[in-house]
Amino acid sequence: MSCRTKFESLKKKFIDAVIENINQRVPETDFLRYMSVLARRPISFLDDTELALWGNEEVQKLAIFYGSDQCHLYKDPDTNEMVTVTSEAIVNTEATMTEWMTLKRVVKAQQYPRSSMALLWNLICQYHSEEFPNMQKLAGLALCHPIHTADCERSFSSQNLITMKLRCRLSGEHVDELMRVMIEGTLIQSLILIGL
Incomplete structure (x- = not known):
């Protein structure tokens, strides 16, 4: 019984720490919605003016978040002290926005299938890997997140x-x-x- 109680206590602490870490790293509730624009499903129905504006706000927020160093606090399990860890920027903010504007036009012009986000980004990585390095990093992060259920x-x-x-x-x-x-x-x- 003692081992089971200890296990349940450790499990609860671990889950609480994971939730706290996720909340610190992803502070906004709309963050997953921002990542969902990387699937680019509706762009076939947009004219050139709408396409130029579509998704810019969401990608800009992603680029700012992942384009700056992030500081995270966590409790060291050995010493029980709060430790600050800094994660370096993953993307270049300005380059990401430039890539985004070009990528929308490329995906629409090439008529890449958008029924599967993974398939779409596989095609982009296969044929345009050198053109969109920052967008590929954001897509990799988006593909790791549970954007939909x-x-x-x-x-x-x-x-x-x-x-x-x-x-x-x-x-x-x-x-x-x-x-x-x-x-x-x-x-x-x-x-x-x-x-x-």
């Missing part, structure tokens, strides 16, 4: 379709395997068709 919701839906009343005795391992097949099924079928 669609994947999570899709997983829960798959789980609910698999674990129904008649399949209540499936082990966690089997549910996991069935969910992978259900979610990634088209990929698996295409690999089978090409002989991998």
Whole structure:
């Protein structure tokens, strides 16, 4: 019982520290919305005037945040003292804005698919890696953040379709395997068709 109580206490402290760290690093609640403009889904419907203005405010806020050194306080677990850690700037603010203005026009002109943010940025990195280094860094950060919950919701839906009343005795391992097949099924079928 003592070990379990200690574990629960440590787990709570760890989770509280992670939440505090996230709140310090991402102070604004709209921060994830700012990152979502990097997917550029609506630009096909914008004329040239609207395209020139679209997303500038959001990218500017990202560029300012990631373009300046950030100081973070955290409690050292060994000494219980507050320690200041400085993270260096990741992007150049002015260059990021210049890249953003060019990138919008390139993506619209090339008609890159925007149904998947990862696919879009894979194409940009493949064909324009030298032109947009700062934007690639921001996209890498955005792709690491949970910008939307669609994947999570899709997983829960798959789980609910698999674990129904008649399949209540499936082990966690089997549910996991069935969910992978259900979610990634088209990929698996295409690999089978090409002989991998």
